Amino acid sequence: MRDVARLAGVATSTVSRALAQPGRVNEATRRRILAAAEQLGYVPNAAARNLRVGTSNIIMAVLPETTITYGTSQIVAEVLQTVAATLSDNGFNLLIAGRSRSRAGEQHIPDLAVSGIVRGAILIGSAELPPGGRRSPAGGGLPVVSVLEDRSAAGIPSVIADDRRAMRGAVLRLIGLGHRSFFYIAGPAGSYHEAERSGGLADALAASGLPERAAVRHGGSHTFQDGFESGVEAARAWLALESRPTAAIACWDDAAIAFLSTVRQQGAAVPGDLSVLGFDGVPVGAFCEPPLTTLRQPTAELGAKAAETLLALLDGGAPAPPLRTTLPNQLLPRASIAAAPKRRGRRTSRPP
Amino acid sequence: MRDVARLAGVATSTVSRALAQPGRVNEATRRRILAAAEQLGYVPNAAARNLRVGTSNIIMAVLPETTITYGTSQIVAEVLQTVAATLSDNGFNLLIAGRSRSRAGEQHIPDLAVSGIVRGAILIGSAELPPGGRRSPAGGGLPVVSVLEDRSAAGIPSVIADDRRAMRGAVLRLIGLGHRSFFYIAGPAGSYHEAERSGGLADALAASGLPERAAVRHGGSHTFQDGFESGVEAARAWLALESRPTAAIACWDDAAIAFLSTVRQQGAAVPGDLSVLGFDGVPVGAFCEPPLTTLRQPTAELGAKAAETLLALLDGGAPAPPLRTTLPNQLLPRASIAAAPKRRGRRTSRPP
DNA sequence: CTGTTAGCGCATTCAA
DNA sequence: TTGAATGCGCTAACAG
Numbered sequence: 013m014r015d016v017a018r019l020a021g022v023a024t025s026t027v028s029r030a031l032a033q034p035g036r037v038n039e040a041t042r043r044r045i046l047a048a049a050e051q052l053g054y055v056p057n058a059a060a061r062n063l064r065v066g067t068s069n070i071i072m073a074v075l076p077e078t079t080i081t082y083g084t085s086q087i088v089a090e091v092l093q094t095v096a097a098t099l100s101d102n103g104f105n106l107l108i109a110g111r112s113r114s115r116a117g118e119q120h121i122p123d124l125a126v127s128g129i130v131r132g133a134i135l136i137g138s139a140e141l142p143p144g145g146r147r148s149p150a151g152g153g154l155p156v157v158s159v160l161e162d163r164s165a166a167g168i169p170s171v172i173a174d175d176r177r178a179m180r181g182a183v184l185r186l187i188g189l190g191h192r193s194f195f196y197i198a199g200p201a202g203s204y205h206e207a208e209r210s211g212g213l214a215d216a217l218a219a220s221g222l223p224e225r226a227a228v229r230h231g232g233s234h235t236f237q238d239g240f241e242s243g244v245e246a247a248r249a250w251l252a253l254e255s256r257p258t259a260a261i262a263c264w265d266d267a268a269i270a271f272l273s274t275v276r277q278q279g280a281a282v283p284g285d286l287s288v289l290g291f292d293g294v295p296v297g298a299f300c301e302p303p304l305t306t307l308r309q310p311t312a313e314l315g316a317k318a319a320e321t322l323l324a325l326l327d328g329g330a331p332a333p334p335l336r337t338t339l340p341n342q343l344l345p346r347a348s349i350a351a352a353p354k355r356r357g358r359r360t361s362r363p364p
Numbered sequence: 365m366r367d368v369a370r371l372a373g374v375a376t377s378t379v380s381r382a383l384a385q386p387g388r389v390n391e392a393t394r395r396r397i398l399a400a401a402e403q404l405g406y407v408p409n410a411a412a413r414n415l416r417v418g419t420s421n422i423i424m425a426v427l428p429e430t431t432i433t434y435g436t437s438q439i440v441a442e443v444l445q446t447v448a449a450t451l452s453d454n455g456f457n458l459l460i461a462g463r464s465r466s467r468a469g470e471q472h473i474p475d476l477a478v479s480g481i482v483r484g485a486i487l488i489g490s491a492e493l494p495p496g497g498r499r500s501p502a503g504g505g506l507p508v509v510s511v512l513e514d515r516s517a518a519g520i521p522s523v524i525a526d527d528r529r530a531m532r533g534a535v536l537r538l539i540g541l542g543h544r545s546f547f548y549i550a551g552p553a554g555s556y557h558e559a560e561r562s563g564g565l566a567d568a569l570a571a572s573g574l575p576e577r578a579a580v581r582h583g584g585s586h587t588f589q590d591g592f593e594s595g596v597e598a599a600r601a602w603l604a605l606e607s608r609p610t611a612a613i614a615c616w617d618d619a620a621i622a623f624l625s626t627v628r629q630q631g632a633a634v635p636g637d638l639s640v641l642g643f644d645g646v647p648v649g650a651f652c653e654p655p656l657t658t659l660r661q662p663t664a665e666l667g668a669k670a671a672e673t674l675l676a677l678l679d680g681g682a683p684a685p686p687l688r689t690t691l692p693n694q695l696l697p698r699a700s701i702a703a704a705p706k707r708r709g710r711r712t713s714r715p716p
Numbered sequence: 717c718t719g720t721t722a723g724c725g726c727a728t729t730c731a732a
Numbered sequence: 733t734t735g736a737a738t739g740c741g742c743t744a745a746c747a748g
Contacts, residue, residue: 013725023735028727038733057480059420060725062411063740070459075448089441096427096460105478107422108448108458128409128741129481240647266648273651295592296618299625301653365741375719380743390717412741415724480725 013056019048031056062129071099071322072130074109074139087292087309088137091159094315095134102323104131130154132322135168137161138203155325159318160309161204164336169325171318171337175205175291178307178341179212180219182289183261185343187220190352191259191287197246197271198232199263206232209263209291228257231267239266247274250286258286258352265290265297265306272300272348283350293344303346310339365408371400383408414481423451423674424482426461426491439644439661440489443511446667447486454675456483482506484674487520489513490556507677511670512661513556516688521677523670523689527557527643530659530693531564532571534641535613537695539572542704543611543639549598549623550584551615558584561615561643580609583619591618599626602638610638610704617642617649617658624652624700635702645696655698662691 017024022041030037030045037045048054062068073092096106107130132155158170183194196213199206210229217226230246231237246267250256260275262268268290272282280286282302290297293308317337324330369376374393382389382397389397400406414420425444448458459478484507510522535546548565551558562581569578582598583589598619602608612627614620620642624634632638634654642649645660669689676682 024725025727025736026734028725029734032727036733041733055479057415057725058478059411059414059480060740061727062481063409063415063724063742064726064728066740068411073460086438086441089438106460108425108460127407128411129414240651243651269648269651273653276653296621296648299592299595299621299652301625301628376741377720377743378718381718384743388717393718409741412724413743415726415740416742416744418724 013054015052016045016048016054019052020045059129068129068131069104070107070130071104071319072107072109072133074133074135076136076138077140086294087160087311090311091136091315091318094312095136095159095319098316098319099323102319104323109133132156132326134159134318134322135161135163155322157318157322157325159314162336167335169321169333169335169337171314171321171339173309173314173341174338175208175307175309175341176212176215178343179209179261179291180215181212182305182307182343183213183216184219186259186261186287186289186349187216187222189287189350191257192222192226192352193255193257193259194227195246195250195253195257195260196227196229197242197260197262197267198229199267200237201232201234206263213261227261228253239264240270243267243270243272244274247271247278250275251278251280256286259289259349260286261289261291263291265292265294265304268304268306269297269300272302272304276301283348285353287349287352289349293342297344298346300348302348305346305349306344308342308344310342313339365406367404368397368400368406371404372397411481420481420483421456422459422478422482423456423671424459424461424478424485426485426487428488428490429492438646439512439663442663443488443667443670446664447488447511447671450668450671451675454671456675461485484508484678486511486670486674487513487515507674509670509674509677511666514688519687521673521685521687521689523666523673523691525661525666525693526690527560527659527661527693528564528567530695531561531613531643532567533564534657534659534695535565535568536571538611538613538639538641538701539568539574541639541702543609544574544578544704545607545609545611546579547598547602547605547609547612548579548581549594549612549614549619550581551619552589553584553586558615565613579613580605591616592622595619595622595624596626599623599630602627603630603632608638611641611701612638613641615643617644617646617656620656620658621649621652624654624656628653634700637705639701639704641701645694649696650698652700654700657698657701658696660694660696662694665691 013024013027017027020027020041022045026037026041027045030042034042073095075088075092099106135156135158137160156168158168160172162170162172164170186194194213196210198210213227214224217224230249231242243262243266247270250260260271262271268288272288275286276282282288288304290304290306293306297304297306317339321333321337324333365376365379369379372379372393374397378389378393379397382394386394425447427440451458459482461478487508487510489512508520510520512524514522514524516522538546546565548562550562565579566576569576582601583594595614595618599622602612612623614623620640624640627638628634634640640656642656642658645658649656649658669691673685673689676685
């Protein structure tokens with residue numbers, strides 16, 4: 013910058029102004045400065061600027077410890093995608109916070125390494141905000157927004173879908189189709205989505221006067237498990253059941269897809285013998301055999317809204333964003349769901 | 365930091381040393397300093413440190429303009445995943461470079477906004493390195509590594525899979541199974557992977573003495589297209605063909621899956637009438653009907669290796685990394701491929 | 717082993 | 733409209 017100033021015959025402060033506040037400098041000198049900058053290949057140093065102004069345009073994304081691409085399928089990746097795009101459109105950059113797995117006990121890497129260069133944070137899914145002293149993200153005034161998971165109780169603005177309500181509606185629909193017994197493929201025990209979705213199932217049963225035991229529960233181990241694997245295991249469990257529920261409900265699509273595939277391979281007819289409901293709305297569900305009915309997680313909308321919420325938080329002038337924004341899930345009704353089969357004893361005749 | 369120094373009764377430089385080089389300071393004072401830091405909730409300012417030492421621990425990932433989650437499926441997401449993990453394990457953070465779509469003409473946002481705070485860059489897939497003057501990433505000595513796409517010709521160390529060779533091998537296998545006519549579902553025209561993979565197909569035909577026209581080519585528009593959609597369209601095209609090739613080869617799994625699903629829905633038997641080969645190895649392929657044979661892209665290995673390569677580049681002491689690292693694709697042989705059906709005229713009898 | 721000093725590159729006072 | 737001076741928080745010489 014000093015070189016530019018020298019070449020243009022001005023002071024560094026004028027260069028600074030010419031670049032940042034084009035209005036506050038003479039047009040002729042501005043052009044001279046720009047030419048000099050061009051000639052020298054000058055690129056402003058963001059680190060210095062950040063230090064000086066005490067802020068930056070970098071937002072930190074904190075990801076769940078489970079990977080981006082498994083677990084809840086591509087959900088995290090899709091959200092990340094729109095978060096990054098929205099921030100980028102507003103001149104911000106996204107920093108992926110390292111998972112502090114390696115030196116977990118010692119110091120919280122994301123906390124320390126990026127302090128002072130991060131302007132705000134977005135917690136995606138079950139991401140954990142590193143704890144820490146009063147100047148940690150949580151305590152020290154770093155604006156934080158949560159997406160996918162509701163943390164409004166902790167005072168963190170959250171952008172979520174109402175999984176519980178969505179699941180409730182879908183199960184009521186199954187009940188309307190005559191289903192009275194359910195097989196629930198649980199997600200990881202203790203996880204937010206598992207709680208919400210199984211809660212929605214329970215709600216629907218209660219609302220219909222069905223007992224809790226109308227739903228056989230499977231899986232839900234505490235350790236992380238691959239979704240497809242869970243689905244296969246669940247299928248084996250369902251096949252081994254003496255009295256098989258007529259509807260299977262998976263906490264997430266990966267499990268539903270693997271379940272569907274496995275039970276059909278063993279001779280079960282879907283939806284003839286068994287209806288299958290997934291959750292998340294991954295695109296590939298439309299190409300399953302039969303196509304999978306599922307509840308779409310509005311990932312793009314969630315990501316965009318979360319980014320906008322954080323931006324509003326950063327903008328002192330803007331009104332405070334709501335503590336909780338709820339976006340609707342969307343039922344994608346496909347062929348994996350149908351009316352419950354007639355009970356065997358009563359089954360009269362098959363079509364010829 | 366000054367506050368900490370004051371509270372501990374030392375100079376700021378001692379605080380700095382106590383935190384950065386624990387060995388070079390008296391144990392007692394070090395403990396006093398740590399206590400003071402703890403009490404004050406002190407968090408070092410990375411921006412200031414970066415400015416002072418003239419470097420940082422932030423690596424920039426440049427993503428392709430097409431999204432993270434479509435196009436080549438989750439490939440980009442999976443690579444990003446391991447890149448982030450590997451860097452994190454080595455104390456680095458990952459900055460997602462914004463796509464300079466909005467102000468494309470004007471100035472290259474990723475170039476300018478993060479200058480001085482980025483230590484190196486990883487180009488993922490078809491990502492474009494922003495052009496620019498001599499101090500731009502390309503010209504100005506910013507260490508760069510490419511992954512998924514070979515840029516070694518431009519002097520950029522690249523970590524890739526040998527798609528061409530893998531495709532060649534798989535097609536030779538199909539030829540060995542008696543297939544003599546192929547239906548190729550092309551990826552986006554002009555894309556690196558499309559060129560490599562269709563090249564592999566051509567290689568195999570040539571090696572077997574088959575004419576180029578043994579492969580009917582479909583799709584490959586210049587505009588970006590959703591993989592599933594391409595697959596559906598390709599299926600319609602195949603179904604409309606008078607003389608249908610006995611093997612379909614898709615440039616990527618999304619298309620293969622949608623193709624498979626659509627032709628079966630229209631009554632074609634896979635692999636009875638038609639064998640289907642995908643590319644990428646997405647996990648869901650194992651649960652297709654029938655399970656999809658595909659060539660796995662070693663995403664995790666690629667990501668890790670790319671990160672390591674960049675790290676080696678940053679480490680002055682380390683030997684220069686190879687300009688090109690090639691990792692093997694893996695054939696995942698599944699039920700979507702079988703021997704070519706006998707020609708209709710000759711078909712003698714069906715099993716009862 | 718510790719304190720003093722200087723400066724990384726920039727934005728912003730305050731004068732001129 | 734411009735220039736000179738100051739300091740953001742930190743690290744690295746160099747003395748002591």
